[in-house]
Amino acid sequence: MRNWSWPWLRPRGVAIENATLLAEGRRRQSWQTAMVRVTTDLLGGAEPEAVLAGIVQSALDVLHVDGAAAAMATEQAGTSAVVVAEGSLHRWLGATLPTDNSILADAVEAGVPVTAGR
Numbered sequence: 001m002r003n004w005s006w007p008w009l010r011p012r013g014v015a016i017e018n019a020t021l022l023a024e025g026r027r028r029q030s031w032q033t034a035m036v037r038v039t040t041d042l043l044g045g046a047e048p049e050a051v052l053a054g055i056v057q058s059a060l061d062v063l064h065v066d067g068a069a070a071a072m073a074t075e076q077a078g079t080s081a082v083v084v085a086e087g088s089l090h091r092w093l094g095a096t097l098p099t100d101n102s103i104l105a106d107a108v109e110a111g112v113p114v115t116a117g118r
Contacts (some may be wrong), residue, residue, distance in 0.1 A: 027062060030058075030061065030062040031058075031062055034054075034055070034058035034061075034062065038051055038054060038055060038058075041054060049083065049084065052072075052083060052084045053084050055070060055084075056068045056069060056070050056084045056086050057086065059113065060086055060087055063115065065087070065115070066087050066088040067085070067086060067087035067088030067090070068086055068087060068089060069082050069085040069086070069092055069093075070082070070083055070084040070085075071083060071097065071104055074096060076096075078098055078099055078100050079097060079098055079099060080096070080097055080099050080104050081094070081095070081096050082094060082095045082096075103116050
């Protein structure tokens with residue numbers, strides 16, 4: 001049996017790994033820039049709606065997704081209102097949604113942004 005070591009594949013594998021690491025570094029830098037912007041806006045007295053709009057826009061930009069939205073709890077228990085929505089989620093703007101057993105509940109429970117696949 002012949003031993004095929006294919007040394008010409010090694011540089012390509014290294015290049016792919018380097019590109020992956022570079023993309024991850026850029027994504028982290030983008031998130032850090034977005035968080036600095038949010039902190040600066042909040043400390044500067046910006047309106048909460050404007051800050052949320054910035055967060056949603058940052059999510060669109062950094063995650064390269066079709067749509068992003070932010071919801072806030074309403075006075076009615078178990079519901080949240082979509083206060084900012086962009087891209088493919090724009091149609092949900094102003095909607096009141098139940099939070100029980102939903103992606104909204106998952107996000108609140110996790111305490112971090114939650115993404116959903118198709």
